[in-house]
Amino acid sequence: MPMKQRNSKHERLGNKHQDSGQQRKKRASRLVILVISVILIAALGIGGWFYYNSQVKTYDQSAIRVNTTNFSLEYYINTMKVFYGNVTANALSDYSDYGEQEIEQFAGYVEQLIVRNEIIKQGSLALGVQIDRDIIKAKLKEAGTPVTDERIDILMAQELVENQVPSSQAQSHLQVMLFESERVAQEAIAKVQAGESFGQVANALSKLPYASIVDGDLGWVTAREADLTLGSTKLGNVALGANAGALSDVVYDDTVTKQFGYWVARVIEKQEVNDTTSAIHVQGILVGSEQAAYNVIAELNAGVDMDELAKELSELPTAAESGAEMGWMVEGEVDSSFEVLFDMPLNEISAPIGNNLNQTKGGYWVFNVLEKDDNRELTNVQKNKLIDDLLERLSAELEKDPDYNVEVLLTEETRVLAINEAVLSQGEGSVIMRTSSLPFGEVGISYFSQLEVYGNQKGNTWSITDGSLMDGLSL
Numbered sequence: 001m002p003m004k005q006r007n008s009k010h011e012r013l014g015n016k017h018q019d020s021g022q023q024r025k026k027r028a029s030r031l032v033i034l035v036i037s038v039i040l041i042a043a044l045g046i047g048g049w050f051y052y053n054s055q056v057k058t059y060d061q062s063a064i065r066v067n068t069t070n071f072s073l074e075y076y077i078n079t080m081k082v083f084y085g086n087v088t089a090n091a092l093s094d095y096s097d098y099g100e101q102e103i104e105q106f107a108g109y110v111e112q113l114i115v116r117n118e119i120i121k122q123g124s125l126a127l128g129v130q131i132d133r134d135i136i137k138a139k140l141k142e143a144g145t146p147v148t149d150e151r152i153d154i155l156m157a158q159e160l161v162e163n164q165v166p167s168s169q170a171q172s173h174l175q176v177m178l179f180e181s182e183r184v185a186q187e188a189i190a191k192v193q194a195g196e197s198f199g200q201v202a203n204a205l206s207k208l209p210y211a212s213i214v215d216g217d218l219g220w221v222t223a224r225e226a227d228l229t230l231g232s233t234k235l236g237n238v239a240l241g242a243n244a245g246a247l248s249d250v251v252y253d254d255t256v257t258k259q260f261g262y263w264v265a266r267v268i269e270k271q272e273v274n275d276t277t278s279a280i281h282v283q284g285i286l287v288g289s290e291q292a293a294y295n296v297i298a299e300l301n302a303g304v305d306m307d308e309l310a311k312e313l314s315e316l317p318t319a320a321e322s323g324a325e326m327g328w329m330v331e332g333e334v335d336s337s338f339e340v341l342f343d344m345p346l347n348e349i350s351a352p353i354g355n356n357l358n359q360t361k362g363g364y365w366v367f368n369v370l371e372k373d374d375n376r377e378l379t380n381v382q383k384n385k386l387i388d389d390l391l392e393r394l395s396a397e398l399e400k401d402p403d404y405n406v407e408v409l410l411t412e413e414t415r416v417l418a419i420n421e422a423v424l425s426q427g428e429g430s431v432i433m434r435t436s437s438l439p440f441g442e443v444g445i446s447y448f449s450q451l452e453v454y455g456n457q458k459g460n461t462w463s464i465t466d467g468s469l470m471d472g473l474s475l
Helices: 002-060 073-083 090-098 102-126 133-142 149-164 182-193 198-205 223-230 235-240 290-301 306-313 336-343 380-398 412-424
Strands: 062-066 069-072 168-179 217-221 251-258 261-272 278-287 325-330 353-355 360-377 406-408 431-433 453-455
Touching: 002 073, 062 073, 062 102, 069 073, 069 102, 073 102, 073 149, 073 412, 090 102, 102 149, 102 380, 102 406, 102 412, 133 149, 149 380, 168 182, 168 198, 168 223, 168 235, 168 251, 182 198, 182 360, 217 223, 217 360, 223 235, 223 380, 235 251, 235 360, 261 290, 261 336, 278 290, 278 306, 278 336, 290 306, 325 336, 336 353, 412 453
Parallel strands: none
Antiparallel strands: 062 069, 062 406, 168 217, 168 360, 251 360, 261 278, 261 353, 278 325, 431 453
């Protein structure tokens, strides 16, 4: 029995030593697993951090901002993908500042398109015109088009424009004449009624400042288009509301600009240039009508200072700062209407002098409606003109807010990234030449130039398809 007790003790001791060794191995194994886990977690964290900063954060950064609305780089890239290959070279001609390559001009086109569409949305809302976003989504679904933020915004802007500039509108085929006084306008009416053609009278007497309007014929126009063409805010609605086939009465318009004005002038100095020629130093006030000129004469004869009156009334652009100053005139070198001044005594106030050297406000219309159509389709030229006008009005509405702001936050790096993405969207390995020209070289000096592409950046091979390199150069 004592023997068994000793053996039992040794066995227990042996088992205790074995347990201790196994526990150490388990602890070591757990430690290794823990260390590996920490390393893996750290690696994943670092990898995730790098991915976020290189991918997610890059694509999430603001590319364009209109007031408080931000458009991310991803939005910009996705919009480029929507329009890629669907914009003509002619449409890109206004974007040459963005680069020599067509793809660079296309990137500028998309940039401005995003700004334009947001101005349409925000400006229309400011004017009380809006479209429910769900309606746009439903239209995209019905057409089988992917419903994305980019496509929703594009279609919404198009619909808002169409609502405010319909493709078919009431139009009239319109002839117009503009005169400096009611007396001359009545004379023109009398000539037409006596048998002279409207075009003949318009060419002889009208003071329209636009040489492109021949015979006073505007062609087919909407009310808004007539005002835009003529620089008025009144004539369009009056003319479009008139019946066809009847010559109008005289219509006064204080908003229009005409190529005619009346001067009230005086000579303050005179010098002899030679035996036959003299020069005069002149002061003058430019106004829009003969009656306004007579009113100026009355105020000057009553003792009002000519410089101060010019700053208040003259339509000469420099009058606000220079007053009545007209400078020196040399006999035989001025418009014939001013020749009368060379025979006037110093400081005598002239009678009204009318000429077409300057533009002034206010005039008298006579018009003729040749034809009318209550629902005539706009031409592309008309449509574009009216859309441009809409955009100007929407922008003006937004600019009433002192905090109105448009920012393009794209950098050269992010533009290149966006172009690369757009090119690659056409298929794996797609490329477009980025290098448009090579720098000049000099004989005897080593030459090197790196060719660059947009799109795929790895594994590209280069070859010469036409012509050959000069001796000593290799690709």
